Amino acid sequence: MQTTLNEAQIEEVRQALLGPGSDELIDFIVRLNLSLPAGELSKTVMEAASRLGWATFDAKPQLSPLGWLVADPLREYRMWLDRDRRIHGEGDSALLAPESYAGKSVLEVGSGFGCNLLSLSRRTHGKFVGVEPMAIYRQFTPLLAEREGVVAPEVVDGAGEALPFADRQFDIVLCYSAHQYMDICKALQEMARVLKPGGQLQVIGGSLDSYSLGLGQNLIKRPSASQLLNGARTLINTFSYQWLGRRMLLPSSAFATAAPIYPSRKAMYRWITSTGLTLRPDLIQRVGVETCFVADKS
Ligand SMILES: C[S@@+](CC[C@H](N)C(=O)[O-])C[C@H]1O[C@@H](n2cnc3c(N)ncnc32)[C@H](O)[C@@H]1O
Known part of the structure; x- marks a missing residue:
């Protein structure tokens, strides 16, 4: 293929x-x-x-x-x-407004073609870099940036679990709607490693409560057999990752996005804390149906 x-x-x-x-x-x-x-x-x-x-x-x-x-x-x-070329959830959290990234070095892990990075480079200044394992997304970055008349952000090949950067490089590490595809504990350790002292981790994504609610709402709408199967597989993988540290049901395809998991917020707090970062409960908040987890590196 x-x-x-x-x-x-x-x-x-x-x-x-x-x-x-x-x-x-x-x-x-x-x-x-x-x-x-x-x-x-x-x-x-x-x-x-x-x-x-x-x-x-x-x-x-x-x-x-x-x-x-x-x-x-x-x-x-x-x-x-x-969404008017905005960062997802920008209206829900002051933290995600482009101005709060001004002058900073920002790494987005799982950046796709780089839409959030394009939002930043259109509206503020700083060093904006992405990491993305799927080549097709990386190939589209310069093409879509040219279409938009914006300098293409740098999007490098790599995965959250082994970031291709030296320690203490970035002021902010952002991970938007992507942590669910990763070996989350490993990826969080890596994100903490590449943060500078004084830097901040921002992970925005679904969690067990919002995923289960969505699944429940879909049940009422008579889902297809494959939707039911996907939902069950995601829940089994989520619980097995939380309890055993691995997905029990291996992905049916080689795509990076084939086996998402949506751990509970408590599990995320525990794993983020275990990286040595300090959670910022005052900044953690809902962004749409997702949660914005925030932690600082001292
Ligand atoms: C839903 S997209 C989100 C893209 C972008 N962050 C956004 O907000 O639109 C998830 C991205 O995570 C990437 N991804 C999947 N597994 C990954 C991994 N292990 N490490 C880094 N990125 C990964 C996927 O290839 C995909 O581009």
Whole structure:
């Protein structure tokens, strides 16, 4: 299965993202990715999607394997546009307002194509770096930054469990909607390691209470068998990680996002404290349905 674009494909994507009809093309790919009706399509978009090898139009429009690959960063980008190019949850917490990152060195762990970093570089100054294991996201970083007319943030290959940085490098380590995919205890140790003394850890993500509530609400809506199975697998992995330190049900695919877990807030407090960081209960708060965990390094 193709997981990266070759050089020629990167240039084709670049042209498509900068060319006429690019908004409609992005919408179309994201709609198919979300199983929404494709709607009326212009000839330009159908030709572009065919030429790029992203979709076929036999009986009805369908994503190709390459289309599924590029749909992930495009969906993340579309969602970022929909929230006016802001950091998620920016309105819910003063901590997440771009001004509070001004002049700081910030590492985002699990940055995707770098939408939060783009929000920061558009609205403030500082050194903004991402770590992201999925190559397709990293390949889209300069392409989408160019489309936005912003200098591309540096997004390096790596994983939260083994950050490719020396000790004490960053003022802030941010991890947004990504810790659930990691070996969380290991990743938290790494995040604490690369923080400078006086630095701050900010981990924003779902926890057992919000995940269980969402699952309960979905049960009322008659979920499909695969949704039920996914929910059960996530709960089993969450509890086994909390109790045994590992996911019991191994991911069914090699994707970095295949086996999420949503530990309780108490477990997160315990693990963060065990890294030597000091929790900041005065700053820990809800951000939408997620929790923003905050801790300082002395
Ligand atoms: C839901 S996306 C969030 C992206 C971005 N932080 C945001 O707020 O939009 C989760 C990201 O975490 C990345 N990820 C998964 N496992 C990871 C790991 N072990 N270390 C670092 N990042 C990981 C995924 O590839 C994906 O890009």
